[in-house]
Amino acid sequence: MTDQPNKVYFVGAGPGDAELITVKGARLLRECNVVVYAGSLVDWELVRHYAPAARAYDSAGMDLVQTTEILVQAIADGEKVVRLHTGDPSIYGAIQEQMEELDKAGVPYEVVPGVTSAFAAAATLKQELTLPEVSQTVIITRIAGRTPVPDREKLSEVARIGATMVIYLSVSMVETVVKELLAGAYTLATPVAVVARASWPDELVISGTLSDIADKVKEAGIKKQALILVGDVLAARREGMTAKSQLYDPNFTHGSRKGIVT
Incomplete structure (x- = not known):
């Protein structure tokens, strides 16, 4: 065809x-x-x-x-x-x-379709956005600015879920983003990464927590073309995984493999 x-x-x-x-x-x-x-x-x-x-x-x-x-x-x-x-x-x-x-x-x-910057940013961070017993949900959203968002989708409202979040078009208002996230399920210790110009030659990554990310972003001079990734999954590379997927567990049986019988 x-x-x-x-x-x-x-x-x-x-x-x-x-x-x-x-x-x-x-x-x-x-x-x-x-x-x-x-x-x-x-x-x-x-x-x-x-x-x-x-x-x-x-x-x-x-x-x-x-x-x-x-x-x-x-x-x-x-x-x-x-x-x-x-x-x-x-x-x-x-x-x-x-x-x-x-x-x-x-x-x-x-x-x-194409590759959205959320997944390019995750690739840069070498980070899976969904991890067993940590988060199985990824929210793509933005904060209200010149383009409004529905009241039910205010950042503080969707932040109540506590899932992995990828925030577009909001880095210029990072202080407000932090305030809204803290009104939800996140804490000052929640890990955050800001990826500017993901996959471009001048890509820049800023890592921190909700307690310090706003200052780091301001110091780096990042004002646009950046994503804010938030959630406990971002701690996995530093602290290790709390649970592994059953998909590759040798004792787990699924449609393509029979688990080891002990």
């Missing part, structure tokens, strides 16, 4: 490292005639490498009307089009409103 050429492909570029784009995403870039990319977050070198012959439009200074016009016109001209977003377009990607406009224009589209 071949892809229909006359549709818009929303492609996740990955977190920064050009090699972290998917095979399908890279292929679509190589084949496209037009690429509209989020230049404030997507590395131009990625566009240049995979789509050197395409007409490239940086959407950083554009509004929804302008990007839609480019996409619709390119499809009308019979061209192959990629709308390139950072990370995975389903996470804070603002693609729903773009797809709505394409629906109005009768333009077909497809979404190609």
